Amino acid sequence: MSLKHILLGVLQRPKSGYDVKQMFDHVFSNFWAAKLSQIYPQLKKLTDEGLLTVQETPSDKGPNKKIYQTTAAGKLALIAWLTDGPMIHTEKLAYLAQTYFLGSLDNDQQRLKFLQDLLMRMREWHQALVSIQVQTKLRYPNYPHDLSEEEFYPNLTLMLGVKKVGANVEWVEESIELLRARMNE
């Protein structure tokens, strides 16, 4: 349901399917994952429904591009989604599900390895988000108060990302400590 609305949101500025994929990889990765094989059919579907327009143009590198853009009807659908209220309690965090059942492994070494892997990945993720925030602060000396209208809301999601992934790092560190203490008993 949300991929549709993310596409309608991001295509208020014209982009190709490939451009959209870059946005997912570098910006939306913080809160939504989508494969190219899902993006292209969805762009086609939304165009058929009249929520997007498409225009084929030659590319400076590689084959022709198809540039998509949100229509007035598309914008209405986007606004309906936003005014329908926040969508919560639909999260799926597979690594937490795995943690819940970690007791099913046969030994503490395997459990410890899982948590150490998780810590490494979370620290990398946190670092990546902090780097983006640092870059933003260079452009806005009175960050976050002087952010442009366009960057204000995207930046809110960055702020939560930093906070949330930071909380994850602390939590895995604590979990490893607790496990080590149990192992030494």
Added chain:
Amino acid sequence: MSLKHILLGVLQRPKSGYDVKQMFDHVFSNFWAAKLSQIYPQLKKLTDEGLLTVQETPSDKGPNKKIYQTTAAGKLALIAWLTDGPMIHTEKLAYLAQTYFLGSLDNDQQRLKFLQDLLMRMREWHQALVSIQVQTKLRYPNYPHDLSEEEFYPNLTLMLGVKKVGANVEWVEESIELLRARMNE
């Protein structure tokens, strides 16, 4: 992919499909959502694959129950999932996607309303998780060090839940402050 493994994990102790749904609503809601219409077909499929056994028994209330339980093959599949390493960067947080595009609404009142709704829901969620933690602390005077082997890993997910949803509450509060400051300019 994960629903399968959550079922294999939770059915190491025998349960009906209905019991499993209660677990999703009250325990797993912290990290995974699943509907009955997804659970029942999946139980059937896993039984056909030999990862679960089923036994029909009369119920004390309502119609007959089907009690499912994980087989040795099912446990192997569970362990393979756990040893395959932590699954991250697959999260889908629809409310963050909505926040990203909040600038597309026409006025600040609508944006403020969205964030206030979000704050209310996050506070309720946080309160619910804290309550469960308080109950657990009553049973374990030296919490979290004296948790049973069985409750240790489920409790880790509770600890992250409290931390993570707490971080969300703080973030929405800050976001509302930032928006109000912009509105007064």
Added chain:
DNA sequence: ATCTACTATATAAATTATTATATAGAATAC
């Protein structure tokens, strides 16, 4: 010259998930 990486779009097949709906017994509230 040819290999690799990047740009660019797309489909087929399979799996997974959601929405809506159906049935039905038992317990509880009014």
Added chain:
DNA sequence: GTATTCTATATAATAATTTATATAGTAGAT
């Protein structure tokens, strides 16, 4: 007594997602 809620299972239709695969031009490295 009847309406509602809870227990209990299930399917049909639709939608969303993943995995795998295919094609093809351009740029830069070796």
